[in-house]
Amino acid sequence: MSEAIPHDPVLQQFPEVEWEEEFGTLIVPTTKATEVAIWLRDDHAFRLDYCSNVTGIDYLNREFKEKVKNEEGKTETIIHKDPARMEVVYHLYSMEKRTGPLVMKQRTTREKPEAQSLTPVWRSCELQEREIYDLFGINFTGHPDQRRILMWDEFEGHPMRKDYVEPFDYEWEPTPHDEILEKHQKGKVIF
Amino acid sequence: MNWELIGDILLATVPLLVIFPSMFALTTWVERKALARIQNRIGPNKVGVPLTPYGGRLSLFGLGQPAADGIKMLFKENIVPTGADRLFHLLAPILSLIPAMLVLCFLPLEFPWLNGEQNSVKAFMLDGAVIFFFAITGLNTLAVFMAGWASRNKYSLLGGMRAIAQMVSYEIPLVLSAVVVVMIVGSLNAAEIAEAQAGWNWYVFQPWGLAAFVIFFIAALAETNRSPFDLPEAESEIIAGYFTEYSGFKFALFFLGEYIAMFAISGLAVTLFLGAGGGPGVEALPWLKVIWFLAKVCILIGVMIWLRGTLPRLRVDQLMGFAWKFLLPLSILNIFIAGFAWHAKNANEGTAVSVIVWVSALITLYAAAKGLDRVNRAKVKPRAYQYGE
Amino acid sequence: MSLLGGGIFKGMAVTLRNFVGSYFDKERLTTKEYAWRNDDKLPERAGDYPKEEAEQLSDTTTVTHYSRNFPMLLHDEGEPMDTVRCVACQICERECPPQCIYIEKSKDKKERGGNKAQFYPATFDIDVSVCMSCQICVEVCPFDAIVMNSQFELSTPDRFGGLLLRRDDLLKSNDYYHKIHPEEAAARDKRIADEKAAKEAKKKAAEEAKKKAAEAKAKAEAKAKAKEEMGGIEKPTETPDTPPADTKKEGNAE
């Protein structure tokens, strides 16, 4: 694997940026994203000139139960709460220094998901951010050409969201054992 | 009404109408077979002749394939796009076939049954046969554009436009390279041109004749839309070009017209440069002339197939540049060289000077071709690559 | 822009060599003639060839004994439904990525092949129009009951019903399996025999141990139970007879 990148200089330069220990990622506030990105790209210590992967994650309100053995040897159940949010994840590499990855996240709310487009910084974000806009519904401010990309223009909803409910099945095909068949038998599917 | 004349005309035309379409059928099979072998496939090998209605068949290497293709074509639906100009859509394939068939008459095919004094083949042996040939093949351009325009399809239109540009451009080197032979023979009559090359005096063995033949052949490839000049029907770019919207029998007519045009133009090349029907044994057996003629045509067709199996196609600007910047100057130069060389050689027949003239003409032409090539050549060459760890 | 130069002629030499070579050099031919039988008919089922014929044809057909196509259910010698190995545990149904398997468990238990009585599939349908031949069902099956067939002539005029293979279409004997996948079948049979031997040895040891200390055994059972719970939701809870843990591991490595 290529060298891991130290994240401390980023935190020193930008006090607003947080470091999430669990996943090892930088959490960048959406207002600062472009600034941080340009700095990461141009700073001589980093030179992260290559943004490999851009993707979104949709977190619903969730609870995790973890069984932990405490000192007395008894198992305890700890409940972790995971708040609802949306994230845009950037995997950054440096082609010049052959280092990477540094993972950077923009965190935004589920109600009004908005993030800063990093397309002006890295061209490779162009299509991927369009894809996130299409599938997750995150709005990118400053994106040059924000349209749907994989779904058709008239499509409603954002299918990669965790609470997305499939609409009426318009591409129905009778398969012998399927919930669709049940639907059909109940007369819900009209063709 | 002169019944004898009509009989003679029939004797001259019917063989043409039989030989060339059947050669077309055979050529499609040969082309498929040859391309398959070039590409390391087997090609059509199953379709044969059914012996009885209940089974059993004679499959001679798939020779039944052209018949099967023909039957398929006849039975396919004739689709005319909405908004197409139905009349011109119908006329275009017919118009592409007619001139191709017509010019076959001017080939000096000396059928043995037409050898009498009352040689009615002379009915076709116009004194201006070569000019007439070019005049009529020019009509093909019109048919192609008609098809492209009438189809109401953008790809068809692009194909039609390409075809016009290409055919008009390549007509010039085509004619200019034929002019050399006409100039030397002093006649436009195909029979006389053939006569002038009797024995082994084929013009292709002269330096100027060789140059003219090569130019003629290249231009002929472009005229008949054969690879590497098949831009009007470039599959990977504009689907099928001007016949994108043609199906069934209309498409078959286009196909037939294209192949007949190939035969016609190869026939002209054979007449002008390859000694027409000349070949070993023709003095003793005059009917061999037809065989030799057709054999030479087939060899040229074979080369066309071979080229098709090997080469990718040019781009439009390169194609036009090649015609105007390379073929045209070279063919004009060739006319002058032919004149000089012919006179110099005639003046010094059989001496060392004639050899020198012959060699220097060859060198001049080669140098001119190289020079023109260098002038036209963009910085195109293989490159070096580096390796990293 | 140039047409003068050696490149084009070099290329033409290559194509000419291929043209001539294709008549003499078998290596060059990409395609082979389709495997027609002497009576001019298509083979009905690729796996249906007698062994000698299949070997002869292995040069001409693409179906080799390595190829996998759609799953089938194995039964041992005897009446298919009396010796079927499937116990309707429904692991494959759950794991199937395109969800093309449909199983209904039987109501009663049935004894087969000397083993203790178990459930059997009352319905076992595979929709081969959905199946993508990924072989995951074969991997997850703890009973070696489902393996891949190599039949490929499955065309049918009935798009939906015709491509639904019912239990009785799927049932194939172990001999048939040996015929179409000889190497794989031999390996599998060997493994099953080894496991059986190991199991019997273990059983013997267990019986001896049982005599020794009933308490120790109870403890061990409790431990095994705890282990099962750790296994998570993948564990087939409906499985009537949980296969021994070592079987599962082997199945994974295979």
Next chain:
Amino acid sequence: MTAAAPNYELIQQDDLETSLLEVSMGPHHPSTHGVFRMDVKLDGETVVDLKPVFGYLHRNHEKLAESMSYLASMPFTDRLDYFNSMTNNWAYALAAEQLIEIEIPERAEYLRVIMSELTRLVNHVSLVGFFVNDLGALGTPLLYAFREREKILDLFEQASGARMMCNYFRFGGLRCDVPEGWLDRTREVVDRFPKFLDEYEKLLCENEIILSRTQDVGNLSKELAISAGITGPMLRASGVNYDIRKVDNYGIYDRFKFRVPYSKGEVGDCYDRFMVRMLEMRESIEILKQALDGIESGPIMGNAGKVFKPAKAEAYGRVEAPKGELGFYLVADGTTQPYRYRVRPPSFINLTVLQDMCIGQQVADAVIILGSIDIVLGEVDR
């Protein structure tokens, strides 16, 4: 002529203004390599504007994978880039193996390298064939390529049971060992491959038509290539020495001696992209030879548990797929299903610069530029 002058002017004012020709190239077009569409605006034959349109093959692979277990989406990765199912498998396995510590046996690592380099041969050789087909060569090079591809696909079939949808890799190793004699057959194929490549190069690399068609067409500068996240042979054709096999040394690539061909970075045109692939095949053969010499018998599956149930974590695994960097980003939440499953498809991101490369070129060039990018729509649209 003087009499007609007023008329002439009248016409020139409005009526003779020509409008641009808008052509939808695709989704049903012979050379869009699948169902891909380019909305092209043409001025004569010159491309004035080009907009790629995606999504005709979209099946939301990521959403599907999030609704099934980790193992069950392995066969679906085959269908991403259906030319290179082996490298797709590897990328996914690599990402998943970061979630759980699994020791991968030696033999499995070697077989992974062998499979993925064979895949590279398959992809590059047929890509060159398709590319020359786009140039109009009637399939001759393509069929030569397919002849060789066929031999390698036979090997894949013998190893995995399927020719294209191999589904061969597992977390912690491989599904099954290769049959007896397979390595010898592979060696035979690999040893014969250079001879075929010589012939192929003779047919293509010096052909003046190919040279003049591809050189100075679809130029891509080094800076744009890096910024646009271009990877794989296309990046190296623009003069960047970046190969993930070298950078990440995933698997056991650090044991093999091989070189990474890249251009001098002056133009980065279709010819460079074509040649870099030709040269890369030679290096793949070198790797294959070393791997076939180095492989020893042994187990092929690590001690991965039956149930793949990683703890809460994130992983990004990437490999140098023949088309570029193929990455899988997995977010595990402690269940048997991935919470987030993301594919970083190389050919999708390489399409970012299609518009930049095509504008100002001829329509025939747009086709070969698309061909030289090397896309597979199963991966672009997912």
